[in-house]
Amino acid sequence: MKRVNNERRERRLRYQWSVLFAEDSSQTVSEGLMVDISSGGLAFRCDAGDHCPRIGQKIVTHFSIPSSEVYDSSSMMSFTRAGHVLRVEIINPFLRHIAVQFDEPLPVEPVKKAESESESHAPSVSE
Numbered sequence: 001m002k003r004v005n006n007e008r009r010e011r012r013l014r015y016q017w018s019v020l021f022a023e024d025s026s027q028t029v030s031e032g033l034m035v036d037i038s039s040g041g042l043a044f045r046c047d048a049g050d051h052c053p054r055i056g057q058k059i060v061t062h063f064s065i066p067s068s069e070v071y072d073s074s075s076m077m078s079f080t081r082a083g084h085v086l087r088v089e090i091i092n093p094f095l096r097h098i099a100v101q102f103d104e105p106l107p108v109e110p111v112k113k114a115e116s117e118s119e120s121h122a123p124s125v126s127e
Contacts (some may be wrong), residue, residue, distance in 0.1 A: 013110035
C-alpha cells in the first residue's frame, strides 16, 4: 500500500474500534474498523463491496473513543459526524483504507485524551 506523506495539524490517536457508516441516515449502515482518529477526521478499513465509500462521497459516521483515564470499553464517548471521503486506498482485493474529513470537528482532541492516561493502558499515538 502506498503511504501518503500528510502534514497534520494534530497528532492522531491510533485506535481500533468499530465504526458505522452510511451515505445518509436513510441508507444501509455498514461497519468498518477504525484505524486512527483526530478531532478533524478518522481513518478506517472496510470491505471493498458495494457499500465501500468513494472519494468525494459524503458519509455519516458513528463511533466511540475512550473518555476517561481508565482505558476500557465501559468508559467511552460516542459521536456521530458527517464528512466526506478524502482518500480510498486499496489494501487488497477485499479490503479498503478510507480517510474521512469531518464537516464539524470533535469537541476533544483524542490524542490528548490518550496522553492523559497511564502509559500502561494508553493506546499508541502517531504524527
